[in-house]
Amino acid sequence: MPARERRQVASDAGLSKKRVVAEAVRLADREGVAELSMRRLARALGAGAMSLYYYVASKEELLDAMIDVVFEEIELPPEGTDWQSAMRRRAISARQVLARHPWAIGLMESRTSPGPANLRHREAVTACLRRAGFSVLMATHANWLLDSYVYGFALQEAGLPFDGADEFADMAEDVFLPQLPPDEFPYLNESAAVLAAAGYDPAEEFTFGLDLVLAALEPLRVPT
Amino acid sequence: MPARERRQVASDAGLSKKRVVAEAVRLADREGVAELSMRRLARALGAGAMSLYYYVASKEELLDAMIDVVFEEIELPPEGTDWQSAMRRRAISARQVLARHPWAIGLMESRTSPGPANLRHREAVTACLRRAGFSVLMATHANWLLDSYVYGFALQEAGLPFDGADEFADMAEDVFLPQLPPDEFPYLNESAAVLAAAGYDPAEEFTFGLDLVLAALEPLRVPT
DNA sequence: TTCGTACATCGTACGTCGTACGATGTACGA
DNA sequence: TCGTACATCGTACGACGTACGATGTACGAA
Structure with a gap:
């Protein structure tokens, strides 16, 4: 009152x-x-x-604002290092943040207009790439590729029912293998068995693809 | 009755x-x-x-079934060609299908257990990669990377308020540029202006990143 | 021919949702 | 002293997912 x-x-x-x-x-x-x-x-x-x-104004506006809060939490690419280190840091930060707020991924699909934090983030990333010698077009390509990887990874990670190598091994042995008929899914069975035995940790998967992408982008720039 | x-x-x-x-x-x-x-x-x-x-049984089950219908629509990697062509085709198909059913991306976040079509798809992709000479671990890496890219791209594409180069150019000039203060967002302004002038078509963005990723994965396999 | 049973359909009702509308109380400048 | 802007909230409406149980049809068994 x-x-x-x-x-x-x-x-x-x-x-x-x-x-x-x-x-x-x-x-x-x-x-x-x-x-x-x-x-x-x-x-x-x-x-x-x-x-x-x-x-x-409405629940929709609340959801928009929530997404922008999530973008605020993501580290901007730091200045003063090479572009790969900078993009690597911000990608790892984005993945961490999206793992903390998995609902954000699901909301993005239905929301078209980016909030202020989102825009600031895009500006900083584009700036980092352009200063590293990427042309406007190549910077756009790099941006799409990196963001797609980060968001897509977060989306898949959100759907995983386990965290860490131990839980993965447990799930693989107790749930996946019994549910997948070996004659129908021979390769998935092989994968689950081999990965569980090798102590595979899905949490470490992210940096592998990230580094591969970063390395693949390197030749696209013209160092100044 | x-x-x-x-x-x-x-x-x-x-x-x-x-x-x-x-x-x-x-x-x-x-x-x-x-x-x-x-x-x-x-x-x-x-x-x-x-x-x-x-x-x-419930609306949740209906949503699960809807997602599996979407996976059914995605082409499996064709056999009898090199792995890059096969994965390229299925990725392009997946992107097309997800553009037709953008809601599917948003639903994936909250759903943990894959449907039968999803499993069949994963099996076929893993089979293709393993037969091309990827180890179990490398096939897993490739799978994560490719799926992340496809899903992430579809997620970003779902949020775009335009289709094709013309609509992009219109939006860039009529909406983006006026809304982005040039002193606060110099690089985004530059990008919007240059891309619109160059007739940039976001629909062609997908294959660029896809081919880059496929090429980067090539050295990871041991040809048989 | 009769009748029980399984299949398929749906009306009603309950609790929850987002939110339009308007009432109410407080603080402050005039 | 009082009007006005700010901040809060109760009530009510239509739509939602769905539990429950009633209803009708087809068909095999008796």
């Missing part, structure tokens, strides 16, 4: 767009985006459901 | 799981997956809402 002292930034108790969006992200991380409803979010904030609409 | 003659395959008029799922895919393609409700789907089939539950 009370209007509290006005501030640009969120006060510790009062609501604000920042606080609403941040709590929404926390809720989605914890319970999945399907469980995120305006009523639940309001309850988590100790407010009435309709109070949220003072800070957010 | 009437029970109609029993058949394994869907008769022309009666309901069946196949028909329900197919109509759901059509509805999602046309209106977006957010507009897909059990009631709307039933109406489109000329049935009552609850009738669908005779063929589908």
Whole structure:
């Protein structure tokens, strides 16, 4: 009921767009985006459901803002190093962030207009590539390729029901192998068996493809 | 009301799981997956809402089945050619199919267990790579890399508000450039201007990255 | 011919959702 | 002192997924 002292930034108790969006992200991380409803979010904030609409025009706008928060968490490519190291860092950061907020990947499909953090990120990446000697066209190619890899990897990773080598080995032996008839899926059986025996860790998969892509992009630039 | 003659395959008029799922895919393609409700789907089939539950245990199961229909549409890597041509064809097919059903990308994030068509696809791809001389580990790397690229590209493409070079040029000049302050986003401005002037077609972007990736994978195999 | 049973269909109802609308209280400048 | 802008929220509406149970049809067995 009370209007509290006005501030640009969120006060510790009062609501604000920042606080609403941040709590929404926390809720989605914890319970999945399907469980995120305006009523639940309001309850988590100790407010009435309709109070949220003072800070957010609609649930769609809330989801847009949540995605932009995720982009804010991704490290920009650092300046002052070679382009490969810079792009490597930002890709690894992006993958970490998207693993923390897997729902973000699913939301991206339906959202067309990028938020401010997204734009800032694209600008920084493009700047890094252009300064490294990529032409506008080649920088565009590199951008598409790198982003596709990062997003696609995160999408696949989000669907994995295990983390780490141990869980993978357990799942492979207890779930995959028994469910895959060897005569119908001989190669998948072979893969599951060999990988589990070798202590394969899917978490290390990311850097392999990333480094391959970075190396493949190197000849496309004209060093200045 | 009437029970109609029993058949394994869907008769022309009666309901069946196949028909329900197919109509759901059509509805999602046309209106977006957010507009897909059990009631709307039933109406489109000329049935009552609850009738669908005779063929589908829940909406979740329906969504799973829809995704598997999408995987069925993707061409398997053809046998009898070199591995690069085979993987190239199936990647291009996958990208086409996912562009036709963009909602599928968004659904994948929340779904962990692959359907039968998905499994058949993975088996065929793994077989192709193994027969081309990739070790189990290298085939796994290649699989992850290629799938990440394809899915990630489709995800980004789904978010694009334009198709083809003309629409891109229009958007770049009418929307992007006016919305991006040149002092804050100099490189994005440069890119938009140069690409629009050069008649850049985002539809051709896919094969560039794909061929780069395929070439980068080539040295990883041990030809037999 | 009768009748039980399995198949297929659907109406109703419940709890939840997003949110339009308008009421209410507070703080502050005039 | 009072109007106005800010901030909060209760109520209500239509749509959602689906549990439950009723209903009708076809067909094999008696």
